[in-house]
Amino acid sequence: MPRPILSTIHTAALGHNLARVRAAAPDARVWAVVKANAYGHGIERAFEGLRGADGFALLDLDEARRMRALDWRGPILLLEGCFELRDLELCSRLGLWHTVHCDEQIDMLATHKTQLPHRVFLKMNSGMNRLGFTPARYRAAWTRLNALPQVEEISLMTHFSDADGTKGIAAQLQAFEAATHDLPGERTLSNSAAALRHGAAIGEKSDWVRPGIAVYGSSPDFPEHSATDWGLLPTMTLASKIIGVQNLVAGDTVGYGSSFTADGPLRIGVLACGYADGYPRHCTTGTPVLVGGVRCRMVGRVSMDMLTVDLTPVPEAGIGSDVTLWGQSATGVVLSIDEIARAAGTVGYELMCALALRVPVVVTD
């Protein structure tokens, strides 16, 4: 029998979360961002739940090919554009729209032989200082692109660095608008945080929004708002079972480094999940774990294949009891991936993307 560990992808929750983002920015069309293999969910597994999107955004050309293999005929946007000349051939063949963020990509386009002119998204660096042309250089790039026979349509794009925090989007939005107000073309502005927190303002200014993390049921601005606050449902559950029980007495320690010491009699459960499954080793004593749908606390260090929980709240639990590391328990209790991420000093994105290959995955409704 395989180890009792399983990840479940929730199709209906993906659809629900997509609808939530749509409602937050009702005037915009929605790209579901499916980069990084749909944030670790698996593009093929997530597709059914995300079918209602107006398009899909990603950055790996092989992932774009996989979307077309699913028979998705609608828009696909390459968020980082092309990396080399032959990528443009694939864009022609698969009908991909692509970002243009630097002069070298315009050079490549200028030498590309194609029967089918491309739709490109010209990226502005409005303050993030990652990819894109600065506002001062944006118009020259637009003019160059506009003169190319290889280019059929130019859309305008930028990305916010602080949509989830107090700095907000105002300064970047202003820089973008000042530099583009008299340029034609559709606009795309917003990640999950901007769509949820600033949706009304964004909806009027952005023809397309680009939510990723919210679609996967994690809050983009946790802990200020939880996923529940935003009406989002978990789309990935990581579950296991208790495979061992120990009865400790005062002074007994647990696991490597003896980082936890019992101060009295304590019953602990040992679960078949560890850091080699993608559960973060930075989590320590106190991190929540559901046992039979009841919140318990982890004790001691996470091992490669196991971790340990205090069973005090669930005296009836024993070997074979169901545990939920994140997501939804069999009884419907939710443990948000955001809580586990926070306990590990990271964000839900990283945990989803780091789910280990050795964990079997099933898809449910």
Ligand SMILES: *Cc1c(COP(=O)(O)O)cnc(C)c1O
């Ligand atoms: C990843 C990404 C997004 C989605 O961001 P979330 O925070 O996951 O919503 C949107 N736009 C671009 C350019 C991205 O790279």
